[in-house]
Amino acid sequence: MSVKFKYRRIPDETIRRLPVYLRGLLFSSQMGYKKISSRGLAEFVGVNPCQIRKDLSYFGDFGKRGVGYDIEKLAREIRKILKLDVVRSAVLVGAGNLGSAVLAYPGFKIYNFNIVAAFDSDPKKIGKKIKDIPIEDVCNITKLKRRKIDLGIIAVPRANAQKTADELVKAGVKAILNFSPCYITAPKRIKVVTIDIAMDLARLPYYMPTS
Amino acid sequence: MSVKFKYRRIPDETIRRLPVYLRGLLFSSQMGYKKISSRGLAEFVGVNPCQIRKDLSYFGDFGKRGVGYDIEKLAREIRKILKLDVVRSAVLVGAGNLGSAVLAYPGFKIYNFNIVAAFDSDPKKIGKKIKDIPIEDVCNITKLKRRKIDLGIIAVPRANAQKTADELVKAGVKAILNFSPCYITAPKRIKVVTIDIAMDLARLPYYMPTS
DNA sequence: CTATGTGAATTTATTCACAGCA
DNA sequence: TGCTGTGAATAAATTCACATAG
Numbered sequence: 001m002s003v004k005f006k007y008r009r010i011p012d013e014t015i016r017r018l019p020v021y022l023r024g025l026l027f028s029s030q031m032g033y034k035k036i037s038s039r040g041l042a043e044f045v046g047v048n049p050c051q052i053r054k055d056l057s058y059f060g061d062f063g064k065r066g067v068g069y070d071i072e073k074l075a076r077e078i079r080k081i082l083k084l085d086v087v088r089s090a091v092l093v094g095a096g097n098l099g100s101a102v103l104a105y106p107g108f109k110i111y112n113f114n115i116v117a118a119f120d121s122d123p124k125k126i127g128k129k130i131k132d133i134p135i136e137d138v139c140n141i142t143k144l145k146r147r148k149i150d151l152g153i154i155a156v157p158r159a160n161a162q163k164t165a166d167e168l169v170k171a172g173v174k175a176i177l178n179f180s181p182c183y184i185t186a187p188k189r190i191k192v193v194t195i196d197i198a199m200d201l202a203r204l205p206y207y208m209p210t211s
Numbered sequence: 212m213s214v215k216f217k218y219r220r221i222p223d224e225t226i227r228r229l230p231v232y233l234r235g236l237l238f239s240s241q242m243g244y245k246k247i248s249s250r251g252l253a254e255f256v257g258v259n260p261c262q263i264r265k266d267l268s269y270f271g272d273f274g275k276r277g278v279g280y281d282i283e284k285l286a287r288e289i290r291k292i293l294k295l296d297v298v299r300s301a302v303l304v305g306a307g308n309l310g311s312a313v314l315a316y317p318g319f320k321i322y323n324f325n326i327v328a329a330f331d332s333d334p335k336k337i338g339k340k341i342k343d344i345p346i347e348d349v350c351n352i353t354k355l356k357r358r359k360i361d362l363g364i365i366a367v368p369r370a371n372a373q374k375t376a377d378e379l380v381k382a383g384v385k386a387i388l389n390f391s392p393c394y395i396t397a398p399k400r401i402k403v404v405t406i407d408i409a410m411d412l413a414r415l416p417y418y419m420p421t422s
Numbered sequence: 423c424t425a426t427g428t429g430a431a432t433t434t435a436t437t438c439a440c441a442g443c444a
Numbered sequence: 445t446g447c448t449g450t451g452a453a454t455a456a457a458t459t460c461a462c463a464t465a466g
Contacts, residue, residue, distance in 0.1 A: 007308060010459060011458095012456095013458090014412050016414060018414065018417075019410045019413035023407075027369070027393060037426090041252060045394050046396070050459060053425090054428075056427090057462090062426095063426050064426075065424075065427085065465040066423075066425050066466045067426090067466070068426085069423095082417045083417055083421070086416065088416060105339065105408065107409040108412070111416070118310065151415065174419040174444060175415045175416075177412065183256050183257040193411050193414075193415060200324070200404050200406055202295060204388065205297065205299060205386075206291055206293045207386060207402035224435065224436090225435090250447085260447095260449095261436085261438075264450085267448095268448085268449055274448050275462095276443045276447055277445075277447050278448090279447065279448080
């Protein structure tokens with residue numbers, strides 16, 4: 001049986017953990033395993049086994065009682081749940097150091113994101129290419145609408161981040177990945193994820209004993 | 212009044228949000244504000260105002276009724292709560308591309324982390340310098356103990372991450388910042404934070420409507 | 423006998439709603 | 445009046461515990 005439909009609300013925390021399970025499955029697969037129990041996976045990912053079973057149970061019965069999960073099959077199912085099996089188009093706004101680093105990140109390809117355009121406001125950069133992608137004038141973002149872009153990636157200075165987000169929304173993106181160190185607003189239908197390493201760094205000292 | 216001591220357990224989620232508040236305060240300060248209400252801050256950080264008040268109330272009475280919070284003072288208090296006012300020493304393990312990028316990240320200085328040593332296993336790298344820090348042989352990590360290191364930063368290939376973590380623990384670090392894309396284990400007293408952009412990237416498609 | 427899948431119990435986190443101070 | 449600080453109420457997430465299937 002596969003991907004049942006239960007009318008239960010799926011916790012955001014469950015969705016947050018699914019990529020972690022996927023990562024653990026790929027790792028254990030690389031180590032040569034074919035089957036894995038919730039307990040075994042739990043050790044790979046640092047999550048309580050019944051948490052794993054509960055999370056998966058929202059989407060289907062993927063395991064065999066007395067045996068566990070088939071690693072390949074479960075990985076495939078999770079990819080399907082996360083909709084990672086569909087190719088998405090993405091655009092980058094901000095072609096500075098951060099933007100270039102983001103563009104070089106292999107994760108986009110792995111998860112089926114295809115970066116199809118890059119924008120910047122600096123006239124010196126417009127017209128040049130980074131990683132084979134020509135840098136266009138940021139004024140042209142809104143013209144993207146006809147190109148059906150799924151994801152907008154923001155890597156501009158903080159002061160311009162919200163404005164950029166607004167333009168990406170007008171251009172019709174469905175989600176935004178924000179690397180600028182600030183909170184940005186968008187209509188509820190649009191998922192925004194902000195990545196700011198400083199937020200993780202800054203809470204570490206709290207947990208350090210004062211010796 | 213300042214930093215009261217209540218014997219209530221402080222939610223991890225509260226600690227996770229404090230750096231976000233701090234970021235919002237600095238931003239609003241840069242925009243010229245001196246005072247801010249929980250409602251005003253809420254708009255800057257995307258958190259419900261009574262969540263902010265509740266979070267702060269775990270640590271003290273920082274606001275003035277009818278007025279709000281003094282931005283400078285609250286920022287200072289949050290820094291104190293997070294123990295960001297103490298200088299910490301950190302070491303980097305793994306001097307590859309990722310490691311170099313991590314070393315160049317300005318956030319460490321901002322939050323009072325002082326990177327004092329770097330390690331790698333590649334004989335070609337040992338002896339060279341990155342950003343004025345000499346790269347030492349990874350075998351010497353354990354000798355760090357006498358140097359009193361607070362934080363270990365892991366930027367090695369996944370297969371070596373756990374081993375590296377074990378060595379850092381032996382060397383006496385109090386916390387670990389892990390940039391390798393895998394879960395790592397450490398004794399409970401040691402806080403481990405793993406940063407893997409792919410985990411955020413991989414859950415975006417789930418939230419995109421299937422058009 | 424082993425390990426899943428899941429209601430029920432418990433724990434944790436968020437939001438409400440209002441007393442109390444400036 | 446305006447906004448904080450906080451118990452009480454609510455909501456969300458986790459863990460327990462066990463019936464059930466291989």
